Amino acid sequence: MPRAGLDAATVTEAGAALADEIGLDRLSMSVVAERLGVKPPSLYKHVDSLATLTHRIAILGATEVGDELRDALQGVSGRAALTAAAQTLRRYVKEHPGRYAATTGARPIGPDDPLVPAVERTLTSLGAVLSGYEIDPADTIHALRMLRSILHGFATLDAADGFQIDTDVDESFAWMIGFIDHGLRTPASGV
Amino acid sequence: MPRAGLDAATVTEAGAALADEIGLDRLSMSVVAERLGVKPPSLYKHVDSLATLTHRIAILGATEVGDELRDALQGVSGRAALTAAAQTLRRYVKEHPGRYAATTGARPIGPDDPLVPAVERTLTSLGAVLSGYEIDPADTIHALRMLRSILHGFATLDAADGFQIDTDVDESFAWMIGFIDHGLRTPASGV
DNA sequence: AGCCTAAAGCTAATGCCATTAGCCTGGGTG
DNA sequence: CACCCAGGCTAATGGCATTAGCTTTAGGCT
Numbered sequence A, B: 001m002p003r004a005g006l007d008a009a010t011v012t013e014a015g016a017a018l019a020d021e022i023g024l025d026r027l028s029m030s031v032v033a034e035r036l037g038v039k040p041p042s043l044y045k046h047v048d049s050l051a052t053l054t055h056r057i058a059i060l061g062a063t064e065v066g067d068e069l070r071d072a073l074q075g076v077s078g079r080a081a082l083t084a085a086a087q088t089l090r091r092y093v094k095e096h097p098g099r100y101a102a103t104t105g106a107r108p109i110g111p112d113d114p115l116v117p118a119v120e121r122t123l124t125s126l127g128a129v130l131s132g133y134e135i136d137p138a139d140t141i142h143a144l145r146m147l148r149s150i151l152h153g154f155a156t157l158d159a160a161d162g163f164q165i166d167t168d169v170d171e172s173f174a175w176m177i178g179f180i181d182h183g184l185r186t187p188a189s190g191v
Numbered sequence C: 001a002g003c004c005t006a007a008a009g010c011t012a013a014t015g016c017c018a019t020t021a022g023c024c025t026g027g028g029t030g
Numbered sequence D: 001c002a003c004c005c006a007g008g009c010t011a012a013t014g015g016c017a018t019t020a021g022c023t024t025t026a027g028g029c030t
Helices: A008-022 A029-035 A040-045 A050-072 A078-095 A097-105 A115-130 A137-159 A169-185 B008-022 B029-035 B040-045 B050-072 B078-095 B097-105 B115-130 B137-159 B169-185
Strands: none
Touching (some): A008 A050, A008 A097, A029 A050, A050 A097, A050 A115, A078 A097, A078 A137, A078 A169, A115 A137, A137 A169, A137 B137, A169 B169, B008 B029, B008 B097, B029 B050, B050 B097, B050 B115, B078 B097, B078 B137, B078 B169, B097 B137, B115 B137, B137 B169
16 A cells, blocks of 8 residues: 655645535545545544644635735736736635635634734735725725625625626626726715 | 424524524534424424525525515615615624525525525615615616625625724724715716 | 324434544655 | 654544334324
């Protein structure tokens, strides 16, 4: 019996891929083990439990989202940045619903949980989008929360096929971006 | 051994209450049975499986949200209606996270699934909110999807304690409502 | 009042899953 | 070349959902 050469990262990656394929709720140690050509108990040499594996997937998801957002925002600002950020997030959630579900369902375990900085990178990128608009500093946190809410909400509903098919979802997405962009340009938006 | 006098509705209600208390992911036939003072197999006289119980909880949640929205929108319009709808949804998700999670995670089983009309009632109410604004009919579907996305996203993140505590979340919520209201009043919002 | 039946609860049994304990060996290190 | 430990394994435990089949209840009918 040759060694499989696993480590925590490999197991996490396999779990993330499976979560995307079959859904986070169906993820089990058994399916991960099978995917890796190994028996379930062997996984415990690399991850503590299914719960910590899920947590690792959440961190992976947050990190990947942060990276993709950072890359997508290189050299753009204003409406172009808003569009890039929104499209990037939507695409990520569509392509990696399992990872994203893990990320949104995860809770920090402790003060030095890597999940925290991973999620913060995403918020930093969204903050960078807002810096392209002239927003009262006191309102920035509100605009950030709104942006996060709307992108998260749309991407989530879209990934869950929550919209009817009568009208093109892409069109609604573009309209929404236009709405936000327009609102953020309007001075009195916060009153 | 006296009879417990259960039926599908009682089991569903107990399951919904438990989902709110301990989280949908922790819901099991065992805990529902214990809550009802009955052994797990007895539940199968009333519900087919844990999956269908979850689906019933989803329908219950969708129905309750629809009812509360309808009630909250009685006699109000414009910004007042927008505020009422947003607050109602946020409160419901905070008070019944388990039911709401079941609802958002549910998929219609067939063409005559009661889940479909239950969810549609919510959309009808949100549509009523929009009718208080002068929106190009062609854009109404987009505005509806945006409204749904933003309310769903905010409520979800809020219920999951996804926002930092530095700044008051209520304040951000009010700001967001103001932003949407303002944008919906602006004629060229869709361009 | 007394029977009779369908429903409602129960116990027992199956099978899957997560997780733990303890064995065994491959392969890099001295 | 022997050593040793990390990484894989098998066996065992306990919880869960679910099914089968038994028992009893409670209300309707005579």
